[in-house]
Amino acid sequence: MTLLIVGGTGFLGTELVRQATSTGHETVATWATNPPDQRSPATWRKLDLRDKLQIHGLMEQVRPQVVVNASSGGSDWKITAEGPIHLAIAAAKYDCRMVHVSSDAIFSGRIGRARYDEACLPDPITPYGAAKAAAEAGVLAVHPEAVVGRTSLIIGHGHSEHERLVHDLATGARDGALLVDDRRCPVHVCDLATALLELATGPDTGVRHLAGPEAMSRHALGVLIARRDGLDPSRLPPGRARDINFKGALDVQLDSRATQNRLSTTLRGANSFLA
Numbered sequence: 001m002t003l004l005i006v007g008g009t010g011f012l013g014t015e016l017v018r019q020a021t022s023t024g025h026e027t028v029a030t031w032a033t034n035p036p037d038q039r040s041p042a043t044w045r046k047l048d049l050r051d052k053l054q055i056h057g058l059m060e061q062v063r064p065q066v067v068v069n070a071s072s073g074g075s076d077w078k079i080t081a082e083g084p085i086h087l088a089i090a091a092a093k094y095d096c097r098m099v100h101v102s103s104d105a106i107f108s109g110r111i112g113r114a115r116y117d118e119a120c121l122p123d124p125i126t127p128y129g130a131a132k133a134a135a136e137a138g139v140l141a142v143h144p145e146a147v148v149g150r151t152s153l154i155i156g157h158g159h160s161e162h163e164r165l166v167h168d169l170a171t172g173a174r175d176g177a178l179l180v181d182d183r184r185c186p187v188h189v190c191d192l193a194t195a196l197l198e199l200a201t202g203p204d205t206g207v208r209h210l211a212g213p214e215a216m217s218r219h220a221l222g223v224l225i226a227r228r229d230g231l232d233p234s235r236l237p238p239g240r241a242r243d244i245n246f247k248g249a250l251d252v253q254l255d256s257r258a259t260q261n262r263l264s265t266t267l268r269g270a271n272s273f274l275a
Helices: 011-022 052-062 077-093 127-142 161-171 189-200 218-228
Strands: 002-006 026-031 043-046 066-069 097-103 147-151 206-209
Touching (some): 002 011, 011 026, 011 189, 052 077, 077 097, 077 127, 097 127, 097 189, 127 147, 147 189, 161 218
Parallel strands (some): 002 066, 026 043, 066 097, 147 206
16 A cells, blocks of 8 residues: 655654554655755655645655645645645645644633534634644545544653653743643554554544543643653642733543544553553
């Protein structure tokens, strides 16, 4: 099977490429700004998701059976919202299965209940969340057989953004605080990549939640990371959203039980994978 991984040099994309190549898939991966490690066994192509002609040209050339979009464009609307839709149009044209990675940022955390399942409607409150929500709607509109996999804080091997922040705070390299009232359901990058590849080769369609089963604050997660890495957790300043004028979503807990029941991959909680 030929697998196309869009965003292959990112944190999640790197793990997807590693797993896909190690399991014998013919893997083509794309990069936009960070050139790949030339030792990678994947075949690499540069791709600008803002260029729909380039997207269609790549799909025509590679003709993959599956495309996994793990790209990250932040709040850039053309990359984060429009790019995945152009990719989905091309995937549908070439009869290619598609898995699009989305985010818990599509939710506001203001619904008055703790957990969001797959039936909950997006209500983003940030530009990034709005772009991800638009991408979801567009992808499923033009490619109804696609999978949208929503996930949360991705952790693993010390290389994630949150892990780097914890190290910087604990060593005094950066000022700041970890919020005690911002709760998420962290997932390990290896578990997430395995689950995405399982969905890529399976029959499921539509929205799937792919987060860990345990909800915790960013500060509690930071304490677990610090203990794992031999750092002093007491050096991690706790903070509250109101004290730093934080405008993002708070207490967004993805309920992944329905998807977990359909997967053979276990999505571990942070207390397990950071033990």
